[in-house]
Amino acid sequence: MEVDIGNALGSVATPGVSRGSLERLDERVADAHERIEAGIGDREHGYAALALPETADPDAIRAAVDPIDCDTLLVVGIGGSALGAATIADALDLDIDVHTLDNVDPDHTRTLLDSLDLSRTALHVVSRSGTTAETLANFLVAREAMESAGVDWTERTLVTTGEEGNLRGLAERHDLPALDVPAGVPGRFSALSTVALPVAALGGGDVEGLLAGAGAEAEGLTGSLFESPAYAYGATTYALAQRGWRVNAMMPYAESLETFAEWFAQLWAESLGKEGVGQLPARALGATDQHSQLQLYRAGPRDAMVSLVRPRERGDVSIPETDLEGLSYLGGSSLGELLDAEFEATEASLAAAGRPNVRVEIDRVDAHELGGLLYGMEAACVLAGELYLVPTFTQPAVEWGKRAARGLLGGGEFEEAAAVEEKERLVVD
Amino acid sequence: MEVDIGNALGSVATPGVSRGSLERLDERVADAHERIEAGIGDREHGYAALALPETADPDAIRAAVDPIDCDTLLVVGIGGSALGAATIADALDLDIDVHTLDNVDPDHTRTLLDSLDLSRTALHVVSRSGTTAETLANFLVAREAMESAGVDWTERTLVTTGEEGNLRGLAERHDLPALDVPAGVPGRFSALSTVALPVAALGGGDVEGLLAGAGAEAEGLTGSLFESPAYAYGATTYALAQRGWRVNAMMPYAESLETFAEWFAQLWAESLGKEGVGQLPARALGATDQHSQLQLYRAGPRDAMVSLVRPRERGDVSIPETDLEGLSYLGGSSLGELLDAEFEATEASLAAAGRPNVRVEIDRVDAHELGGLLYGMEAACVLAGELYLVPTFTQPAVEWGKRAARGLLGGGEFEEAAAVEEKERLVVD
Structure with missing residues (x-):
């Protein structure tokens, strides 16, 4: 994947990240990278997920x-x-x-x-x-x-x-x-393993291609955000969150990546959302959500950055010529050209309003590129966890509710179930 | 619909809304209600949507x-x-x-x-x-x-x-x-009109039921948040946003209402997200997102309130008895009981962490109740717009990008298209 963080810079976004700050942050990225490399090498819990291109x-x-x-x-x-x-x-x-x-x-x-x-x-x-x-x-x-x-x-x-x-x-x-x-691989980091690859194997998909794409992304992990797309994404979103952009709207411009945004939302929320920090992932879809969420991203509270993802190549469909008034500009164009124009227009529209956004591009939606995208976002998330200083690979806040539900269903004595009964009520009907 | 705002109170949430603050807010609700009533009566732009139960x-x-x-x-x-x-x-x-x-x-x-x-x-x-x-x-x-x-x-x-x-x-x-x-009805307020009702009419759905349910909700709009479920929802979410809860995670516990959360997200984002205010709607789904977003809602930044929606009745499916270890508590129970236990457990789990949440219940997912839910959320949104002092029925921030896209496709000269060309770049690949 390729990441363009130009629209996160202070010259565009208010507040944005200055180049100087990025350079200082890059020192922390170098330290985090050492930690991550060691974790991968030792197959430590969590970090082991980043070894999957080799170990799967x-x-x-x-x-x-x-x-x-x-x-x-x-x-x-x-x-x-x-x-x-x-x-x-x-x-x-x-x-x-x-x-x-x-x-x-x-x-x-x-x-x-x-x-x-x-x-x-x-x-x-x-x-x-x-x-x-x-x-x-x-x-x-x-x-x-x-x-x-x-x-x-x-x-x-x-x-x-x-x-x-x-x-x-x-x-x-x-x-x-x-x-x-696989040992040491938390569920939300398990897409490139025995957890999710069987669907590709059963469906005639290119399992090796998924892993090869992930492997290529792994190769690109150096100790600098200016060289590693995954780290550029993880470090920039972290820096933006520190500057108040605590929502990350993940907005792919491809229907086939709509579920990727859901996958990303789990990765991001459950890994980083702890100890009062993290960044809330909002799931969006381009161009559809330009007619839904964009008004708020551009003009609402200054807390939402947008991640715009697109494949550079896709199939295309010509728009038939038409004599409908005011629409002649569409005829002779194509749905793909329209979608690309909307992508760039949305990106520029956010930038013009001083709202930071990050562009993530892959060559096309195929096994190799998807593998790279999934791996890249996992590496970005692991880096971000190091920067936030949170335990990336745990999800302690989910346990309370599990015990409560189990208690309510008679699966044991849990004090959490009793708390459910004491709910404060103020009912309006 | 019925709304329970108990878990938004200061006795539960930190920060929450005190009963005294709600009472003072209710004076503003009364004023806003007069404005809304007048707008409905005069079929003013936007407010006319709340007349649809009569006019459709x-x-x-x-x-x-x-x-x-x-x-x-x-x-x-x-x-x-x-x-x-x-x-x-x-x-x-x-x-x-x-x-x-x-x-x-x-x-x-x-x-x-x-x-x-x-x-x-x-x-x-x-x-x-x-x-x-x-x-x-x-x-x-x-x-x-x-x-x-x-x-x-x-x-x-x-x-x-x-x-x-x-x-x-x-x-x-x-x-x-x-x-x-219909005149005066913006797109995001048009579900109960010629825009969306034809799908029900073509599919043998109960068009009259949808409108009757909406009409019943309209009848319930009085000048007090303590009497009107829609106003209770609109006023409470507003008060929470003022206290820092600037994300509203809409989380229905019914697969059939997953798209309702998307509809709500447009309504909420595009109506209220302007002039730097508003509340970002995050789309979630219970119980699925307990294993995805809940960690962050419970333990991430203190900015996300959760709206938990459920039908009180649904079909059910028994869980077969099993000798699988540790799962005997499930056998003899049902998927519906499990889902309800998870709903209440999630609500209590958020409350125990001081995170505000609002319960919205409908009797079941049918035309009458859906009509009431859609109308209720529209009325809640209109009220919230009055409280935020924003122009609820416009979406000015969407226009910039439309002009840019049109210019890029050769549909005329627009300065916004030129801005796209000047994008700041910092590419990492």
Whole structure:
């Protein structure tokens, strides 16, 4: 990926980052890079994710999916166990349909299961612990649906899980293909692993290309933000957040990258949002959200920077000539030219209002470039975590609610469940 | 809808809103209500949207769609011309498939058009001016695709537009069914009008129910936030924003309301985000985003309040009994019970961390309740606009970019297009 931080500079944004500040920040980047390199080398928890271009094993993934014959894949997971697969499926042109069960909305689960030909559907159940409530509940429901339809679920279920636990035991009992969640790789950093790559392998996607693209991005990680696109992104967004730009609107100009923005939102929020710091990721889509969010980004509170992402090449569609009044300028042009004009116009519009924005470009939306984009954003996030001085790879604030929910459902005694009962109320109806 | 602002109070949130402050704010609400009532009565620009439960004409909408026979509806519009229809289509159980062309991504437009049986597809083209570049470009492309497929587009195209302009002229020349965009109703406030109700009418949805639900919400607008759920929402979110909670994460616990959160995001951002004020709407989805955004909402910067929306009733799916270790508490429960437990746990988890949140409940996701929810949020937004002292019904910051894009495409001389060429660059690759 290529990153252009020109519109984050103090000559454009108010407040922006001066070149002098960037140079001083680059010293911290160099220190952080040493820490990151060491962590990668030692396969330390979290940092190990940045070693995946080397450590992931495409052959093992292909071998695991090989026995499975399907037209549709249903990924059963939540958070990092679903978003990587969904991102890859929506970006690449796979030859299977892919759906995710990453919520426990009964209407949705029922409607989705009813709509599928289960005899041609595979399940990929993903949970490191094997006890994630949402994932296991959905698996139990999906398995029962297959049984009711007379489909042998053991022939079409793949599992990615830890070395021990429920799902591991299940796989052993039923001789299911099972992949290991790689050691030291948190869910939100697992897109380039056994967690999300099976969707590409099953769908005829270029698994090696994804890893090669990630590897090329890894090669580019030097100790300077002026040389490493990933670090340029991580350091600049950090510097902007310090200057009050505490929202980061991730706005790809490609429908196929809409889910990438969701994946990014988890990566950014859960890794950096702790101890009172971090940057809130807002998910947007160009050009659509120019008619929705742009008014606020340009003229609302001075707290939202915008990340504009685009592929340099894409397919195109000509706009037919027309005699409709005032529209002749469109005829003979193309949807792609219109989209590019809107991208540049939005970028300039934000800059003209002194609102910082960062341009991220990839050559095209294919496996190689997507791999690079995912890896680059992960490296950017790890760098940002070093700069913010937060524990990037934990998510402690999620645990309280999990205990409360479990207690409410009778899964044990938890004081958090009692707190739910004491809710303060001021009801207006 | 019912609104519970208990968790926004100072006894829970830090900082929160004291009851005394709410009482003083209620005096401003009373004044704003008088202004709003007058605006509705006089059908003033913008305020006229809140008269739609009375002024919309379901029979005219039914008559317009009556000649059209289709299995699939393709809504061609952008921003407020698409989001209302998409929200209704995703929330209600319609008997047609609905897609939107609300972007100009060529790959997406081509893939979508190629996937449809155009001989069974209707177009609903929506643009007040008849010159919206994205909408007209997509219409020209879709029309050509129909012609290439030997399909008579004039038999299956419905138009909603202003009294004059391109689309009006087109409708007259080809004798297309055409509906008027109601006077004084901005796009983002047009869900309950000829802009979005045709999708319900075509799909066998309960148009009258949508309007009746909105009407019931309108009846409930009194001069006090303690009596009007819509005003409780608008006033409380305003008071929270004044106290630093400048992000409003809209988090419905229902997949069918995911698009509602997008609709809300446009309403909130474009109406209130101006003159340096407003509140950034972040789109979230429960329970999924508990595994993505919740860490940041609970432990990141103290600037994000959360709006938790749920239907009180829904269909349900039992979770099969299981002998999987540690999961027996799930067996015999249901997905709906799990989802409700997670809703309450998330709410309590945020409260325990002093993070304000507001609960919005509707009886169920049906036409009546959806109509009430849409109307309620519109009224909340209009009230908030009065409190922020902003021009709620304009979107001036969007115009700069439109001129720049038009200039870039050769649609006239605009100085904004020249500014695009002068972009500051600092490229890292």
